[in-house]
Amino acid sequence: MRLLMIGDIVGRSGRRAIKGNLSELKREFDLDLIIANGENAAGGSGITKDVAQELFFAGVDVLTMGNHVWNIKEAYEYINRESRIIRPANYPPGTPGTGSNVFETRRKVKVAVINLAGRVFLQSLDCPFRKVDEILPEVKKAAQVVVVDFHAEATSEKIAMGWYLAGRVSAVVGTHTHVQTADERILPGGTAYITDLGMTGPLDSVLGVKKEIIIEKFKSQLPQRFVVASGPYQFNAVIIDIDEYTGEANFIQRIQNYEE
Numbered sequence: 001m002r003l004l005m006i007g008d009i010v011g012r013s014g015r016r017a018i019k020g021n022l023s024e025l026k027r028e029f030d031l032d033l034i035i036a037n038g039e040n041a042a043g044g045s046g047i048t049k050d051v052a053q054e055l056f057f058a059g060v061d062v063l064t065m066g067n068h069v070w071n072i073k074e075a076y077e078y079i080n081r082e083s084r085i086i087r088p089a090n091y092p093p094g095t096p097g098t099g100s101n102v103f104e105t106r107r108k109v110k111v112a113v114i115n116l117a118g119r120v121f122l123q124s125l126d127c128p129f130r131k132v133d134e135i136l137p138e139v140k141k142a143a144q145v146v147v148v149d150f151h152a153e154a155t156s157e158k159i160a161m162g163w164y165l166a167g168r169v170s171a172v173v174g175t176h177t178h179v180q181t182a183d184e185r186i187l188p189g190g191t192a193y194i195t196d197l198g199m200t201g202p203l204d205s206v207l208g209v210k211k212e213i214i215i216e217k218f219k220s221q222l223p224q225r226f227v228v229a230s231g232p233y234q235f236n237a238v239i240i241d242i243d244e245y246t247g248e249a250n251f252i253q254r255i256q257n258y259e260e
Contacts, residue, residue: 001032001033001105001109001111001145001241001242001244002029002030002032002242003033003035003111003171003239003240003242004029004033004237004238004240005036005149005173005237005238005240006018006034006035006036006037006060006236007175007178007197007198007199007237008038008039008040008066008175008176008178008197008198008199008208009036009037010040010200010201010207010208010228011040011041011042011043011228012230013201013208013228013229013230013232014041014199014202015041015054015055015058016233016259017233017234017235017259018036018055018058018059018200018235019058020233021235022034022058022059022060023059026059031239032105032106032109033103033105034059034060035060035062035063035064035113035147035149036060036062036064036200037063037064037065037066037149037175038051038052038060038063038085039066039067039068039151040068042075044201044209044226044228045068045071045072045226046070046072047063047072047079048072048074049075049082052075052082052085062084062085062103062113063084063086064086064087064175065079065085065087065088065115065151066117066151067088067117067122067123067151067176069088069097076096077096079096080096080097082097083098083101084103085097086114086149087099087115088115088116088117088125088151089114089115089116089128089132090116090117090125090131091117091125099115099116099131099135100112100113100114100139101113102139102142102143107244109244110143110144111143111145112139112143112145112146113146113148113149114132114135114136114139114146114147114148115149116128116151116161117150117151117152118150118152118153118176119152119157120152120153120154120156120157121153121154122152122153128161129160129161132164132165136169144245144246144247145170146168146169146170146171147170147171147172147173147240148161148165148169148171148172148173150172150173150175151174151176152175153177155181155195158172158174158195158196162193162195165191166187166188166191167190167191168189168191169247170191170192170247171191171192171240171242172192172193173194173196173197173238174194174196174197176196177196177207178196178201178208179196179198180194180196180198180199180254180256181194181195181196181198182254183195184238184252185252186250186251186252189248190243190248190249190250192242192249192251193252194238194252194254197236197237197238198234198256199234200233200235200236201228201229201233201234202228202232202233202234203231203232203233203258203259204231205228205229205231208229209228209229210226210227210229211229213225213226232258234257235257236255236256237254237255238252238253238255239251239252239253239255
């Protein structure tokens with residue numbers, strides 16, 4: 001089976017990139033499941049019901065989230081009842097939504113998706129390493145294929161998670177930093193890994209924000225109101241091939257598409 005996992009969707013430009021790329025990628029690669037990180041999809045910070053439904057309609061099957069998941073309060077109820085949105089599992093008990101779920105592809109293959117958040121330079125949540133140990137036995141009862149979106153800042157924490165789960169899950173992909181890394185590989189035991197998927201959003205920007213704003217912030221050291229950039233987009237993702245019977249990945253390829 002073949003998965004497409006898409007880097008952080010940022011604002012309107014990112015949503016345009018989704019609409020401009022998914023149909024062709026589906027045809028070219030015969031995709032079974034499309035997973036995208038959507039924590040910045042609404043105005044560059046958070047998610048809304050309308051934005052999520054726009055992405056689902058465009059072809060995304062599952063939306064994972066991250067540290068900006070709660071930035072739009074109106075989405076809390078929707079996240080709580082929309083099974084296709086997965087927020088980090090290591091938020092405290094009672095938090096809206098779920099941190100993992102099992103989905104069925106069009107070929108009737110079951111795929112478990114787990115979302116975790118890192119703790120280095122981010123909120124002090126529950127330990128993601130211990131949390132994934134709690135989740136894995138349950139999801140593996142339902143699905144042989146298990147993929148993890150680890151939304152984290154520190155490269156070291158992401159690499160550590162990759163090695164921690166090597167041979168135990170089908171894929172570990174990093175999100176959050178908005179810059180695609182060039183270290184994709186298959187770890188021992190058949191676990192596809194990349195430190196960061198990158199960003200699907202404004203190309204001429206600083207991590208999705210208008211570049212002039214960020215430059216001024218660095219120069220002045222004064223607070224600035226972040227505004228999502230416009231203009232051409234970039235589309236960052238990976239294709240992962242997985243043996244549906246063993247759950248082992250055997251191929252991972254980066255995708256970097258740009259609007260001309």
